[in-house]
Amino acid sequence: MTTIMTTPGAQTRRGRFFKLDMWTATSLGLLLLFGLFLLYPLFGVLKESVLDGEGGFTFANFAKFFANDYYFGTIRNSFMVSLAVTVVSLVIGVPFSYFYTFFKLRGAKFLFVGAVLSCMSAPFIGAYAWILLLGRNGIATRLLEAVLPFSIGSIYGFGGIVLVLSLKLFPLVSVYMNAAFRSVDISLLEAASLMGSTGLRRIWQVMIRLTVPTLLAASLLVFMRAFADFGTPMLIGEGYRTFTVEIYNQYLGEIGQNHNFAAAIGIVGVVVTAAVFLLQKFAANKFSFSLKAGSPVQKRRPRGIGGALVYLYMYALIGLALLPQLYIVYLSFRNNNQVVFLPGYSLDNYRQAMSRLLGRSVYNTIFFAVVALVIIIAVSVLLAYLVVRRSNAVNNFLDTVSMLPYIMPGAVIGIGLVIAFNSPPLALTGTMTVMIIMLVIRRMPYTIRSATATLMHLPMSMEEAARSLGASKLKAFWRITVPMMSAGVASGAVLSFVAIVTEMSAGIILYNNQTITLTMSAYVAITRGSYGLACAFSAILTVLTAVLLAVYLKFTKEEDVKM
Incomplete structure (x- = not known):
């Protein structure tokens, strides 16, 4: 009879290998x-995108999308809208956050609550309210056209989508930047002042450069939210088509449905967003560093004409951002x-x-x-x-x-x-x-x-x-x-x-x-x-x-x- 000997070490390694904790x-x-x-x-969407109506393998859905500018234009339009919304949100959101962080403002909590509430509303409420305000027969449209000697234009199309989404999404930038600005050591700003960097120059050379990682993270979030938005372009896009609306039309449209083509459009959208995400990750890693405020920010009260302009900017922006929700509540009665x-x-x-x-x-x-x-x-x-x-x-x-x-x-x-x-x-x-x-x-x-x-x-x-x-x-x-x-x-x-x-x-x-x-x-x-x-x-x-x-x-x- 043959005896098989095993060492304690082998038993331990085997037990460790099979142990399921x-x-x-x-x-x-x-x-x-x-x-x-x-x-x-997700695999099902990918599979659906490369099938024809009879279940055969084909790249015809992707060829149709890229060959026809009517369809390819939807991705291009979504990208352009998202890019424009991101830029506008940064332009208005960063100053909002700067004033909120560095100035002791009356009603600061109201400003913060209003900002967050405006970006947490349903994605189409802003578009719907702006139609009632600035649509062809909107109340604000009638009032402005009665006063102004020129037409104010239409809320519909590219400009309207950018306006609505920017007012909705800029608080995401400000909420992120609040934390970043508070992390900046005030001694760095004082050192920059001693070296002759003051005013807007100091803000650009010190504040903005120190908060680049946060800016990139906020930009990505705004871009993704704008790119994936369905309700706003559906309501006010009219002739300006985006890919989210086209997916809906192809998948559930009343005129005709093409599930395979809708899946192909969805895959293209995923590739675009993934590319943007990877680009942001690359940039964030390149500018990656940590901030820890040794000397925290000391808020000061805004004074004079500059202070009045700060208050005007803050409350006017929040007023515009909250206007859709408030107007909807009013109209509900x-x-x-x-x-x-x-x-x-x-x-x-x-x-x-x-x-x-x-x-x-x-x-x-x-x-x-x-x-x-x-x-x-x-x-x-x-x-x-x-x-x-x-x-x-x-x-x-x-x-x-x-x-x-x-x-x-x-x-x-x-x-x-x-x-x-x-x-x-x-x-x-x-x-x-x-x-x-x-x-x-x-x-x-x-x-x-x-x-x-x-x-x-x-x-x-x-x-x-x-x-x-x-x-x-x-x-x-x-x-x-x-x-x-x-x-x-x-x-x-x-x-x-x-x-x-x-x-x-x-x-x-x-x-x-x-x-x-x-x-x-x-x-x-x-x-x-x-x-x-x-x-x-x-x-x-x-x-x-x-x-x-x-x-x-x-x-x-x-x-x-x-x-």
Whole structure:
């Protein structure tokens, strides 16, 4: 009989190889979830884009897109709009943040709340309100044309899209830059002054150059949000077509549907956004450095004519940014007959909304948001721990995959979920489940980035102390690490929650009457010409967003974001 001897070292290595601990199982579980609900749908979009109507392999959809300027122009238009919105947002957002950070302004908290509220509203409310204000028969249009000797032009087209999106997205620049400006050591500014660099020259040579990484991060966020926006170009684009609207027309259009071509347009959009993202990452790494203020900024009160101009700039800009939401709330109480608002006030629009799925829309909005947020928080906490505390190739891959929705247009995710789950064994299209999956995928990056950034700054020593006192890995994680992460997770979660309740670009592909939300109800009312009804839905959505913003401020207590 032959006896096979094994050394203790070999047994230990073999046991270690086959050992499946809690965190390895968690990594594999998250890998399975991301693979099923994110990568598999994206593969479905890619596959759909290279098929013809009979299921054969072809590149004809891409050839059609690039050969026909009617279609290729949509990507070009989206890129130009996004670039213009990014530039304008920087031009007006950086001074706003500079004045907010370096001056002791009366009503500073109102300015901050107004800025954040304006960028957290539903993506189409601003466009809709500006149509009512500056449209061909808008109230502001009539007033200005009665006073001015020239025509003020049209809100429709390229200029209107840039105006609406810039007023909506510039607060993203200011919120990011607030933290960057506060990190600048005041001694550097004093040294620059001693060397003769003062005024605007000092701001450019010192302040702007020191905050380049933050500027690049804010620019990327604004660009991505503008590039993926559906509601604004759909409502006021008219002849100026963007690719998000073209995807919708090709996938759900009343004139004709071409799902393969819509998928091809979506893939082109993903490639463009990925290229922009990689370019931003390259630039950010090139200018990467850390700032820590040894001498913090000392705010001063604005005085004289310059101070008056600062106040005028700040409050005028916030007034313009908030004007759409305030006007919508006002119009929600006006009498109207479809597209015409009549004299007098009543609650008829809200009564009409109650008979038009208001209850279901509110319930779905809150239910989807709560369930999606619970899942987002659980996944974000686990993934952040894996990336920071147990970094390896698999966990770093999960971290990268989790950020894909950050750079992807929502319509692509919506189409991918329809393709992936439109037939057995997982026929989820048209159900609440697929809506929740979509919301989790779309808005998870906010909380993941916030949780990861928070955990990176937490010491490992407390967790190790708990382990040395006999606590298990799970107990140490649950009782020590999670509570310490709670503030950062909460701030990211509220941002995710607000983004969830205003989601539109992916939801419009997936919703039906059973899964309709407030955002969808308002949009449907607009497209059907029921302006009073749309105002009622939008006003309720605005109030809900304001409440969520109050929760956000309660948890964060600071004017920055951890992204």
